[in-house]
Amino acid sequence: MDESPFETHRVENQPPPFEPRDLWKDDGVLREAVVGEGGGAFAARLAGYGALAGDELYRLGFDANRDRPRLRTHDRSGRRIDLVEFHPAYHRLMDVAKTHGVAGLSWHAPAPGAHVARAALSYLHHQAEAGTSCPLTMTHAAVPVLARESRLSEWATKAAAPHYDPRDVPIVDKAGITLGMGMTEKQGGSDVRTNATVATPQRDDTYALVGHKWFFSAPMSDGFLVLAQAPGGLTCFLMPRRRDDGSKNGFRLMRLKDKLGDWANASSEVEFTGARAWRVGEEGRGVATIIEMVMLTRLDCMVGSAAEMRMALAQALHHARHRVAFGRPLVDHAVMSNVLADLALESEAATAFSLRVARAVDAAARDAHEAAFARLATAVGKYWVCKRAPGVVNEAQECLGGAGYVEESMLPRLYRQAPLNSIWEGSGNIQCLDVLRALARDAGVSDAVTRELASAGGIDPAYDVFVERLRTGLASMQEAGARMLVERLALALQAAVLLRTGSPAAPLFVRSRLGGEHGAVFGTLPADVDAAALLARALPA
Template sequence: MSSALPAFETHQVTNQPPPFAGRNLWADDVALVDAVQRHAGGAYRDVLARYGGIAGDELYRLGFDANRDKPRLRTHDAQGHRIDTVEFHPAYHQLMTLAKRHGVAGLSWHDGGPGAHVARAALSYLHHQAEAGTSCPLTMTHAAVAVLRQDPALAEWADKAAAPHYDWRDVPIADKAGITLGMGMTEKQGGSDVRSNTTRAEPQADGSYALVGHKWFFSAPMSDGFLVLAQAPGGLSCFLMPRRLPDGNRNAFRLMRLKDKLGDWSNASSEVELCGAWARRVGEEGRGVATIIGMVMMTRLDCMLGAAAEMRMALVQALHHARHRSSFGTRLCEQPLMTNVLADLALESEAATCFALRVAAAVDQAAHDRHQAAFARIATAVGKYWVCKRAAVFVNEAQECLGGAGYVEESILPRLYRQAPLNSIWEGSGNIQCLDVLRALAREPQVLAALEQELAGVTGMEACFDAALAALRAQLADVPDQTQARAVTERLALLLQAAELLRAGSPLAPVFIRSRLGAEHGMAFGTLPADVDFAAVLARALP
């Protein structure tokens, strides 16, 4: 067969990897499968395998369209009526439909069996790999159920938030089988300091409240309802504010603009004016932060899961490319320096995934196990800080494995790189998490006991781990001051990741401990010791 090119054709395409889509993200991920089984989620394997196939194919393809065409705000219709509508690419609604249908926002609530929170966490992890922007409304919808269930009068809201149905129509919730929920916490003058919020909640004769104020970040503004913090006569309180009133009229708030964000392009984030918006209180007056604390733990867990998911997708993109691309006569994945980089990324990714699922297991058991509740309390803050902090540099390293191909929009990597900083900022930035760690260590003795039980349970397996744990115990003999908060939180994160790898029997545990705790590692990825079995690490990372 002749290889001659037709007239005016200058080249043949060679040495390029095949398209990535068409993989099952669940079946490909040995560490995820093992973690779900280890933490009592094995009953949901079929559900996860089904969604893993969807995420690695249909969701993956839809994500490109949903991010290419950003949401648009329409404040008025053609006749001049105020409508405050956000228009999305149809792919966004398809992504949300598939996610809700398969339990990404509600499995842990409408099923509720042992391991349900672990399985829901794994669903979120799979979804986020393919499309991260829709994870924002899905996460808020899931987490809000924990708040709404505190009030029996809000059962319809809680049940429809958990239901496996998505309905994008802008109509009252009575006309819907399933709903989504957003949040309105942040104001210009306060940021993370929500106690400085100035939005007023004015009591009405019927027991409702009228909200007046400005919200600087108002997430997912086309949601059916929003949990909002505002100052009531008794202090900062939590409120449920519907988008549509029961009579079908719009509630009294205005979308002022959509935020022009670095990433998260498929999802709309807005700025709003509350103009006497109708709302009902959730929880006691003056107890707004305490009311939403369960929601915050779950959204922070999803930040950790999202960062781990971004690492995982970046890793498999780099591996896929390196296995099909040759340079200087040798496949990239067989070149020693590239192999070291890829193996180092695989270590980081597996540790992040295992730790995130361990925290999900603690959340799953927190309602009936005080030790697990105390562990979830601190591990969520530790993991939210460390895993999210690692994501951006991780994704950039994976981009470099592809060279220029990782910097153009035909690849998912530019989108991951824009997305990676978000989880470290949203729901309390790094300093907020580290201060929360210090607060828990200083004021909650049960937290220290939970940490000791978690870490001491794997001593005697790796001398390097034992030495690092002894050093941490000495450091915590006196509660560290703020200047040491990041150092302590980082050390806790590495030890907790190492402990989970040891408990899981992962073959990567000794290498992780030597490199992360034993100082056999440089500042950059790709600096693992030369005696590591790199081929075995990469074979485990992606079949």
């Protein structure tokens, strides 16, 4: 039968679907970093999750973002319920992640390298769907803080457990739980010492909270770590969703935030109306208690941004290999291959450095040098890696042309998501000030940085010159120059990891990022770069 005369075109020169892909098998940089940083014993677990993330979870991510969470403040009879409803895809994503250890592997399988493997799990999961990383990260970070409080041991155990249960019931009826956080108030932002929420001691050793939070993350969680002003000063508390008798605790979700991205996850505003909570740590030590969690949440910000870069790069390279323009595949055009190679270089440095920091976090409890390095590197990486993600995603988007501006490509979702990690858990200025503070107050931190940089000395002369200049900057730190100092420190630390591990990308990273052979945008690598080798390493054809 002849084709209809109204059929005006054939579909051709279109790339095949990106998925299904094995995100572990396709990522040689990740595999090398996991093994090199001590997580190789978990390779089989990671391989299984990589296959899931690039297939089922990847597809579920589209549904979870398309149908956003909805707040139900009351039931049909007028009772206050403060529930958040999600698409089933969200719950499946959370179930798979929690079951496979994205929120708890470090704690329920605490062997050497567990933090590295858990970071790699988070990296794989975040590529498929970033919004669910928020409650997973907070749940993971809260465990060690809660575990030190004997009366809260059940909370710590169930937060770490490989079980997900979305029911709104007391935790005694659950095998696994999730945790949210509420630190920020309208008047204070990052300056949490200005928080006005009041915590009044009760006769039963609990506190009653009255006040508000401007950002209340993951409001569907079973419990929340919040800051409030107790008689002894700013204090950390664990506020359960449900009281021990099963009744709803005294808080009201006022509205969900209409966010730029992170659509699968809910964030809210909340008012506390006498909510019962348990103290975590001493009165007046709220900031110190929360800082114990910050190293873990900052690490996940780095990991998440590195994951976004990786997925954006993979999408762009997949498209460029299959799309023909002017008689050749896009990837064979020199200017396009330079852009893609530059993105691959940036992605590799971000991934390698993030996993190096994960190793420091892993060893912190048993190695003072690694603990000091983790103290600094989480702030440095949180600043730099998270700052780089939006530019990488945007450049990858441009590689797809107009198709990269369409939701079906996933690039718009990544583009909306990319700015979040630089804002969450302290903006860029906060990170830079924290770096200055750590270097000035803790000799162990300065020594740790010096040792880390020296570990790659003598391999590349340009690196050695850059590090020597950096040492001069470290000796004359000033607040006004904090961002420049932290940027140079980040570049040097990324280069050190690549050089020390023998990455084939190391010489070009040093030449371009440290040696000045690079412009202000991506795609400005030296003309003699072997782009094909970098791209073959980045993603199998």
